Amino acid sequence: MARVLQHEEEERVIEDPGERVHVWPHLVSIELVGALIYLLALSLMAILIRAPLVDLANPEVTPNPAKAPWYFLGLQELLLHMHPALAGVIVPGAVLILLAAIPYIDRSRVGTGIWFSTPKGLPITKFSAVYTAVWVIGLVLLDEFLPAGEGAHGISPLLELYGFPPAVGDIFVPLVFMTFIPWSLAVIVKRRWNANTREIIIALYTFFLASFVVLTVIGTAFRGHSMQLVWPWEIGTPEGVMGHY
Amino acid sequence: MGLWQKLTNNRFFKSIYREGYPDTDRKRVMVVINSLALHLHPVRVPKKALRVSYTWGLGGLSVWMFVILTITGVFLMFYYIPSVKDAWWSIININTSVYFGSFMRNMHRWAAHAMVILVLLHMTRVFYTGSYKPPREFNWVLGVVLLTVTFLLSFTGYLLPWDQLAYWAITVGAQMGGSTPIIGKQINVALLGGHQIGQPTLIRWYTLHVIFLPLIMIVLVSMHFWRVRKDGNISTPVYAAPPEEEEVQELPAARADAQEEAEAAAPEGGDEEPEPES
Numbered sequence: 067m068a069r070v071l072q073h074e075e076e077e078r079v080i081e082d083p084g085e086r087v088h089v090w091p092h093l094v095s096i097e098l099v100g101a102l103i104y105l106l107a108l109s110l111m112a113i114l115i116r117a118p119l120v121d122l123a124n125p126e127v128t129p130n131p132a133k134a135p136w137y138f139l140g141l142q143e144l145l146l147h148m149h150p151a152l153a154g155v156i157v158p159g160a161v162l163i164l165l166a167a168i169p170y171i172d173r174s175r176v177g178t179g180i181w182f183s184t185p186k187g188l189p190i191t192k193f194s195a196v197y198t199a200v201w202v203i204g205l206v207l208l209d210e211f212l213p214a215g216e217g218a219h220g221i222s223p224l225l226e227l228y229g230f231p232p233a234v235g236d237i238f239v240p241l242v243f244m245t246f247i248p249w250s251l252a253v254i255v256k257r258r259w260n261a262n263t264r265e266i267i268i269a270l271y272t273f274f275l276a277s278f279v280v281l282t283v284i285g286t287a288f289r290g291h292s293m294q295l296v297w298p299w300e301i302g303t304p305e306g307v308m309g310h311y
Numbered sequence: 312m313g314l315w316q317k318l319t320n321n322r323f324f325k326s327i328y329r330e331g332y333p334d335t336d337r338k339r340v341m342v343v344i345n346s347l348a349l350h351l352h353p354v355r356v357p358k359k360a361l362r363v364s365y366t367w368g369l370g371g372l373s374v375w376m377f378v379i380l381t382i383t384g385v386f387l388m389f390y391y392i393p394s395v396k397d398a399w400w401s402i403i404n405i406n407t408s409v410y411f412g413s414f415m416r417n418m419h420r421w422a423a424h425a426m427v428i429l430v431l432l433h434m435t436r437v438f439y440t441g442s443y444k445p446p447r448e449f450n451w452v453l454g455v456v457l458l459t460v461t462f463l464l465s466f467t468g469y470l471l472p473w474d475q476l477a478y479w480a481i482t483v484g485a486q487m488g489g490s491t492p493i494i495g496k497q498i499n500v501a502l503l504g505g506h507q508i509g510q511p512t513l514i515r516w517y518t519l520h521v522i523f524l525p526l527i528m529i530v531l532v533s534m535h536f537w538r539v540r541k542d543g544n545i546s547t548p549v550y551a552a553p554p555e556e557e558e559v560q561e562l563p564a565a566r567a568d569a570q571e572e573a574e575a576a577a578p579e580g581g582d583e584e585p586e587p588e589s
Contacts, residue, residue, distance in 0.1 A: 078552040083357040088339040093356055094349065100368045101375050108379065108422055109414075116413065117420035119406065122399045123478035125508070132479035134487075135469050137427050137462060142483060151495070154487030166455040168438070169448035177441045178549040181365075191439070264441065271438050307475045 079175050121308045129306035131293050139285030140278050146293060147209050147221075148240035149233075157244070161274060172267045186259045187268055194251055194272035201247050202280045210295050248273045351536050353544050360545040365440070369433035373461075374532060376426035383419040384521065386411075391471065393517040395510045398473035423465050430461045442546040450538040453531060460528050467520035470513065481508055481516075 134142050144153035177183030182191060214223035222235025248270055255261045255269040290296035291305070318324060319331065333342040343349045359365065390409055392401040405412035434454060437443055443451035470481045485508070489499035504511030539545070 083547040085358045086355040089352040090339045112417035117417045134483045150490035155491045166452045169443040178444045179546040
């Protein structure tokens with residue numbers, strides 16, 4: 067039952083929903099099984115693993131490190147490398163606005179309903195994920211270990227050593243990297259795969275997703291005492307967070 | 312007369328389920344149309360869309376987490392005391408003296424983490440299957456708002472145990488909010504209900520967590536579901552049309568739905584006309 071559709075923007079597409087089946091029982095049964103599996107899994111987890119509860123809140127004792135919940139640790143990781151207004155407000159705000167804008171940039175209906183839309187979609191996704199991960203990990207390591215004189219490390223301290231004002235290292239350089247990485251990715255994907263709008267958007271979403279995952283993993287599993295880079299097995303319990311109840 | 316017959320063959324049961332077990336196509340249509348919960352679905356769905364590997368059921372499971380969180384959350388509210396003095400001790404009480412208290416708290420915690428992950432994965436699924444494309448643009452925007460509300464719900468709940476983890480995580484969060492250019496100070500005061508984390512912060516975040524944000528969530532999820540139906544149900548493959556094919560005017564999704572339900576119900580319809588539900 068394919069239909070040819072004519073849209074306002076003169077895009078001629080074929081929509082092919084294929085054979086239809088009744089929601090009862092075909093979909094309802096899948097939903098029931100899925101819900102039960104999740105309920106069972108969560109119940110098992112609730113029986114086996116206790117939710118954390120540590121010492122009563124104490125404003126006098128700052129834990130070291132003091133960490134946000136895991137889904138904000140990507141942002142907390144950014145906080146180590148740039149101005150707090152950038153890491154805490156402007157970057158997440160811009161990310162949400164850009165995410166919401168996706169369908170107003172990629173307006174073609176072609177490719178709906180197909181994983182990765184085109185044969186190039188999956189290779190582009192894989193390349194973008196690796197490209198982003200290499201950049202992000204590289205920059206985190208660079209900012210951690212780049213010698214900046216007198217035992218200091220990092221891009222920003224090094225720039226200050228050469229007489230630049232703090233804003234250059236804290237605001238300008240991070241903005242340059244955060245613009246250059248997705249831009250260069252889009253250029254590479256366009257040249258190498260002759261990518262269309264959808265495929266470039268796939269590359270850029272993958273940039274967002276891979277950055278989020280890599281930064282969250284680093285913030286969760288690789289940041290220990292004084293937020294220094296450590297191996298996951300060296301993290302242990304933060305100082306000032308005693309007793310699990 | 313079997314037990315099933317006894318249970319179902321009476322006035323009371325039939326007043327709830329008018330059609331009996333949906334064993335004919337007509338009844339399969341009617342059961343979906345007549346049920347408040349089921350009528351969120353269309354009557355029929357593309358077979359392709361049923362493959363678990365297409366959607367992984369992530370949107371539905373996110374809502375399921377919300378249901379579990381509501382039930383366990385109400386249970387916790389019976390025992391939790393939103394005061395700086397008592398909050399932590401009331402958690403100890405839940406963990407040690409309340410029947411199923413520890414289980415319900417653990418469940419609430421793990422379901423909350425699961426919901427954040429499921430919502431992120433749902434967004435990623437919708438993205439990579441191109442399901443944000445027209446005519447579904449606005450529902451994608453609603454989804455981004457729902458992601459934000461999910462983060463806020465989780466984060467406001469994080470403070471409530473009033474332990475070291477909670478207190479200092481919120482300190483970090485409030486500092487981030489306080490670094491907003493120009494209005495940072497105001498945001499900080501709005502978040503904390505003062506200049507430092509204390510009783511006003513706790514009661515503020517508690518209220519947001521247990522009533523305001525869940526209400527917002529319910530309204531937005533309803534809109535999200537509604538739009539799924541109005542934007543043509545679950546996405547199915549769309550290809551570029553070769554130029555010479557004949558053109559057919561597109562039916563608005565809602566009308567297509569109603570028409571389909573009417574068609575499906577008609578053959579054995581007889582005296583009663585099914586109500587188009589929009």
